[in-house]
Amino acid sequence: MNHPSPQPGHAGSKHGTQIPSQTSESLTTSQGSPITDTDHSLKVSDRGPTLLQDHHLREKIMHFDHERIPERVVHARGAGAHGIFTSYGTAGDLCIADFLQSGKQTEVFVRFSTVVGSRGSMDTARDTRGFATKFYTEEGVFDLVGNNIPVFFIQDGIKFPDVVHAVKPHPDREIPQAQSAHDTFWDFVSLHTPAQAHTMWNMSDRGIPRSYRMMEGFGVHTFRLIGTGGKSSLVKFHWKPKLGVHSLTWEESQLAAGADPDFHRRDLADAIDAGHYPEWELGVQIFEDDGTAEFHGIDLLDPTKFVPEELVPVQLLGKMVLDRNPSNYFAETEQVAFHPGHLVPGIDVTDDPLLQARLFSYLDTQLTRLGGPNFGQIPINQPKNPVNDMLRDGFHQHKIHEGIAPYKPNSLDGGCPFMSQLAEGELPPLEYPQRVEGEKVRAEPVSFSDHYSQARLFYRSLSRTEQEHVKQAYSFELGKCTVPEVRERQLQCLANIDAALAQAVTQALGLPVPEAETAPGEVEPSPALSQVGGSWPVDGRNIGIVIGAQAPEGHGQLVQAIKDELMTPLTVAPHGGETSAGVKVERTYFTARSIEFDALVLVGDLAAVKDAQVPLDAKAGANPGSGSAVDPRVVLLLQEAYRHSKAIYCVDDAAHKALATAGISADAPGVFTVAPQSLAQQLATTLAMHRVWDRFPVS
Numbered sequence: 001m002n003h004p005s006p007q008p009g010h011a012g013s014k015h016g017t018q019i020p021s022q023t024s025e026s027l028t029t030s031q032g033s034p035i036t037d038t039d040h041s042l043k044v045s046d047r048g049p050t051l052l053q054d055h056h057l058r059e060k061i062m063h064f065d066h067e068r069i070p071e072r073v074v075h076a077r078g079a080g081a082h083g084i085f086t087s088y089g090t091a092g093d094l095c096i097a098d099f100l101q102s103g104k105q106t107e108v109f110v111r112f113s114t115v116v117g118s119r120g121s122m123d124t125a126r127d128t129r130g131f132a133t134k135f136y137t138e139e140g141v142f143d144l145v146g147n148n149i150p151v152f153f154i155q156d157g158i159k160f161p162d163v164v165h166a167v168k169p170h171p172d173r174e175i176p177q178a179q180s181a182h183d184t185f186w187d188f189v190s191l192h193t194p195a196q197a198h199t200m201w202n203m204s205d206r207g208i209p210r211s212y213r214m215m216e217g218f219g220v221h222t223f224r225l226i227g228t229g230g231k232s233s234l235v236k237f238h239w240k241p242k243l244g245v246h247s248l249t250w251e252e253s254q255l256a257a258g259a260d261p262d263f264h265r266r267d268l269a270d271a272i273d274a275g276h277y278p279e280w281e282l283g284v285q286i287f288e289d290d291g292t293a294e295f296h297g298i299d300l301l302d303p304t305k306f307v308p309e310e311l312v313p314v315q316l317l318g319k320m321v322l323d324r325n326p327s328n329y330f331a332e333t334e335q336v337a338f339h340p341g342h343l344v345p346g347i348d349v350t351d352d353p354l355l356q357a358r359l360f361s362y363l364d365t366q367l368t369r370l371g372g373p374n375f376g377q378i379p380i381n382q383p384k385n386p387v388n389d390m391l392r393d394g395f396h397q398h399k400i401h402e403g404i405a406p407y408k409p410n411s412l413d414g415g416c417p418f419m420s421q422l423a424e425g426e427l428p429p430l431e432y433p434q435r436v437e438g439e440k441v442r443a444e445p446v447s448f449s450d451h452y453s454q455a456r457l458f459y460r461s462l463s464r465t466e467q468e469h470v471k472q473a474y475s476f477e478l479g480k481c482t483v484p485e486v487r488e489r490q491l492q493c494l495a496n497i498d499a500a501l502a503q504a505v506t507q508a509l510g511l512p513v514p515e516a517e518t519a520p521g522e523v524e525p526s527p528a529l530s531q532v533g534g535s536w537p538v539d540g541r542n543i544g545i546v547i548g549a550q551a552p553e554g555h556g557q558l559v560q561a562i563k564d565e566l567m568t569p570l571t572v573a574p575h576g577g578e579t580s581a582g583v584k585v586e587r588t589y590f591t592a593r594s595i596e597f598d599a600l601v602l603v604g605d606l607a608a609v610k611d612a613q614v615p616l617d618a619k620a621g622a623n624p625g626s627g628s629a630v631d632p633r634v635v636l637l638l639q640e641a642y643r644h645s646k647a648i649y650c651v652d653d654a655a656h657k658a659l660a661t662a663g664i665s666a667d668a669p670g671v672f673t674v675a676p677q678s679l680a681q682q683l684a685t686t687l688a689m690h691r692v693w694d695r696f697p698v699s
């Protein structure tokens, strides 16, 4: 049999490198037999009935019919990346885990996700984000399965089905998709008031991140670290992003849901492809384990509470860099199976009743999702250190186990495998000998009963602009609720949290302001919670360089200068292809929307292009008074960028015409006219603060 040479298109080209699209050149059946025709089924004559004996047809369709597996019941939509964790060695006596020893490098795989939406939903929904990290340590896999919000809706795992049923689409019509803005969600959280702190975070800008690269991560629960000599400490895990914490505006996230539902997935993959590797530092807040699991009146076993960093600073233990995209989404990102019980010596759980239920749940879910008990053998889930268990057989067993005695004790396999030996006085590393006693009850401690003070603490720690966004988010969400009692009950909760917040939202809904049930107590704000202020690296920020039909002089140098500052220049021109100066056009007036850019640069004359495909809404958006010579799509782009408080730079006078047509003053905050030589540096300075904050109107 001749082996055909590859047809055009058989070898994929990715970023200039030729990669084979398959493992070898010739197509075979799953049994390895050669195939000469995969385009026609076997028939009696070319128009005749298809023959049952066509095994290639049967195999191909059978496999296709079973390509989908059940999506995750929560966190269904996600994006993943590979990377390396490097320990600073600062854990010292705190933790004996090998991967935290000085200079140790450990491979990791991270999956970010939205919680509510199904696998095909949009990335930018208002939601909590999952932040799950698999550390492939030399002592086995450690999974840190956290979120981008440090508090949770419920205090006991037994409530998880309730909160998830409430936030998922209504069971009758199965709408709305990937939204919390509906009656059943607010019905539940206004009745189950421990959820008020988490919902406050969701209604803030934290619920709509700018990028996975710009999110904090939290272990949420309190964990136990075991140090030298068996000493136990309680900790809360934190991931601190190098690029800072930044968010979209609500309008941006809504526009992105339509214009680019893969906004976050694309952003992560593009940044890694471009070499702008996202980084986070892993840190812990440390609490003495004195047996009370309590700190300054905060019950550390209550997952609806966090501890402000001003009270207990985060101590950094190491750095994670994500430097490789998955090469197959299904094999890696979809099949990865995390579990909070995947622990290594030195890290243990606490009695947080939410965490305890999670320890049961995750194994259970993988059985159904990944089709049996051997999901640990799927390459993405395999530990990198040797595995020597006595688990046998089952669906999808890939190992060919040797020996005849997979049981203990045995004599027939020489007594193997043996137990790890403890040094004298050493404690079993995975089970801290915590003393436990008490009666069996279905109850919760009194310390779990404060449901409002941390929501208040968070809200009052935000800047005025951020508080404004929170007011708008509640007004939107409750405005989408149709049952009056649901809205009223949630407004009562808001009154219990903060009077001004309740007042603003009731006004937007046209309802009377409720009295607080108990006077809101004072809280000490935590400035670390605000995203406004501070200055951050701008790696991988997208800069839209909008040019007209004629490539402006010096365009190539502008593009290079922006790259030199580690940002990503994207030239936006009337047509695709290359400019006359040979610079690649990355976006056209037809495909570009402001959501994609962190700042815009206008160069030259942006006149309307004759006979171009102009969407009707863009035509309508043009300033009718101007008798516009500026392309209406550029006008729309500018108006959106302006509303979203993005910096707009003009590098010459010609570009001012576009501003004027869009009704934007050249003197407005964040609108600059600069010389081309200083553009890139000025962009970096402005974007270090993420947005032009003083453009947001604050009432």
Ligand code: HDE
Pocket (backbone or CB within 6 Å): 072, 073, 074, 075, 078, 111, 112, 113, 129, 130, 131, 132, 145, 146, 147, 152, 156, 157, 158, 160, 218, 219, 220, 221, 303, 336, 337, 338, 354, 355, 357, 358, 361, 362, 365, 366
């Ligand atoms: Fe999860 N959670 N969860 N969860 N969770 C799952 O596991 C569950 C909770 C979190 O990218 C599921 O493999 C219960 C808290 C992340 O693959 C499921 C309870 C936190 C991910 C499950 C919780 C999380 C999951 C769905 C209450 C933050 C995505 C598929 C007791 C600390 C991991 C799967 C990934 C996924 C159950 C509460 C984070 C069903 C029962 C609290 C980041 O097993």
